[in-house]
Amino acid sequence: MNLFSLHSFQIRKLKDKLIGWWMYLGLAIVILLPFLIGAGLYFKSSLLLEKTSLGNILFSLEWQPQNGKFGLLAFIIGSLWVTLLSVLIAVPVCILSAIHLTQYAKKWVFNLMRPVIDILAGIPSVIYGIWGVIVVVPFVQHVGKLMGKSISGYSILAGAIVLSIMITPFILNILLEIFRTIPEELTEASLSLGASRWETIKKVILRKAFPGIISAAGLGVSRAFGETIAVLMVVGNVVKIPDSLFQPGYPLPALIANKYGEMLSVPMYDSALMFSALVLFCIIICFNFLSRLAIVRFERRL
Numbered sequence: 001m002n003l004f005s006l007h008s009f010q011i012r013k014l015k016d017k018l019i020g021w022w023m024y025l026g027l028a029i030v031i032l033l034p035f036l037i038g039a040g041l042y043f044k045s046s047l048l049l050e051k052t053s054l055g056n057i058l059f060s061l062e063w064q065p066q067n068g069k070f071g072l073l074a075f076i077i078g079s080l081w082v083t084l085l086s087v088l089i090a091v092p093v094c095i096l097s098a099i100h101l102t103q104y105a106k107k108w109v110f111n112l113m114r115p116v117i118d119i120l121a122g123i124p125s126v127i128y129g130i131w132g133v134i135v136v137v138p139f140v141q142h143v144g145k146l147m148g149k150s151i152s153g154y155s156i157l158a159g160a161i162v163l164s165i166m167i168t169p170f171i172l173n174i175l176l177e178i179f180r181t182i183p184e185e186l187t188e189a190s191l192s193l194g195a196s197r198w199e200t201i202k203k204v205i206l207r208k209a210f211p212g213i214i215s216a217a218g219l220g221v222s223r224a225f226g227e228t229i230a231v232l233m234v235v236g237n238v239v240k241i242p243d244s245l246f247q248p249g250y251p252l253p254a255l256i257a258n259k260y261g262e263m264l265s266v267p268m269y270d271s272a273l274m275f276s277a278l279v280l281f282c283i284i285i286c287f288n289f290l291s292r293l294a295i296v297r298f299e300r301r302l
Contacts, residue, residue, distance in 0.1 A: 034285070041281060044274035047267055057275065063239045070272040072279060077241045078156070078249030079280070082231060083224040085160035085245070090168045091217050095206075098175035103201055114176075121169035129233035132162035137234055144246050152236070157245040159235035163224050171220040178212035179205065211295040218291025222284045228253040252280045 048057070048070060060071025101110050140161070141153030182205055190200040206213075236248020237258065260273050 038278070038281060041274055041278040045271055045278050047271035048275050051268070057272075058279070061241065065266075065269050065272070068268065070268075070275075072252070072276060074239050074241050075250055075252045075255050075276065076279065076283075078235070079225060079251040079253070079283070081156045081242060081245075081249055082159045082163060082235060082251050083221060085156065086163035086167060086224050087217060087221055089160060089164035090171055090220060091213075093164075094168055094171040094175050094216070095213065097172055098179050099201055099205075101176060102179040103197070103205070117169045117172055117176075120165075121173065125166065125227060125230040126233075128162055128166050129230035132158060132230060132234040136161050140246065147246075149246055151246045152248075154234060154236035154248050155246045156235065156242050156249045159231045159249065159251070160245075162230050162234050163227055166227055166230060167220045167224050170223055171216045174216040174219065175209075175213065178209050178216070182208050211298055214291050214294050214298070218288055221287045221291075225280060225284050225287075226253060228257045232257055252276050256280075 051068075052070065057070055057072055058076070059073055060069070061073050062069040062071040063074065101113055105113075136158045137153035139153075140155055140158045141151055143157075144151040144153070186204050186208065187200055190204045191197070195203070231251055232254040235251060235254060237250050237254055238248040239250050240247075242249045256273055256276055259269070
């Protein structure tokens with residue numbers, strides 16, 4: 001090996017090492033980021049935790065900042081109501097839409113729908129909120145009147161409907177990719193054995209795609225928990241545990257968005273809002289962990 005070849009080899013080796021170091025650095029940042037976020041929120045919440053017990057914060061309904069009472073139970077329940085109801089609405093719609101687009105629809109319909117889904121995903125949340133105030137809130141109010149209830153329309157149900165529409169393109173995009181990655185040989189084998197198209201979808205395709213469906217639903221839950229402006233505009237923002245879907249609620253993201261800017265100068269209030277963000281962060285981690293656990297268990301059964 002001559003001197004020039006040796007020099008080129010050393011340069012390439014150095015480049016490979018540098019690229020490898022950058023990759024490890026990027027991986028380390030991704031792994032450490034959740035821990036850094038959690039640590040930062042905990043640090044900012046420490047003032048509240050020093051002066052108030054965790055039980056009084058998480059399981060109390062008393063939200064009286066002027067008296068030093070920061071019970072978050074109503075906000076936590078409101079978040080769970082809105083998020084879980086929105087996912088229950090969105091996931092079946094997304095599954096049926098994904099099945100139709102990948103198994104029944106013609107190619108031009110699929111190609112037409114992809115940019116439509118991307119456009120829905122890119123619309124700012126405040127636009128969804130305005131649309132919810134104009135359309136969804138009067139609709140819920142009308143439904144309440146038909147059921148003999150005199151309501152304003154600003155409710156858990158209105159927030160869930162708006163939120164379900166917001167997360168639909170996000171979940172649907174994931175499901176489309178999942179259904180498209182299922183080998184066609186499985187479908188052809190099922191059809192050749194005499195199964196109908198729907199039987200093939202129900203017993204072969206959905207079974208094969210089930211771990212991906214759980215993953216998409218888990219990511220949808222995480223996305224729904226963090227949505228703020230649109231939900232804030234239609235959910236009513238009343239600090240109480242809702243008795244029904246037609247009652248107003250007050251989710252955690254709405255609390256943080258409503259109060260954070262004006263309360264920065266009050267240390268205890270600021271700490272309470274940071275602890276609200278920490279609770280939201282922990283709830284999202286728990287849902288992601290549970291969805292991952294469900295995927296692993298289902299794959300083991302298969």
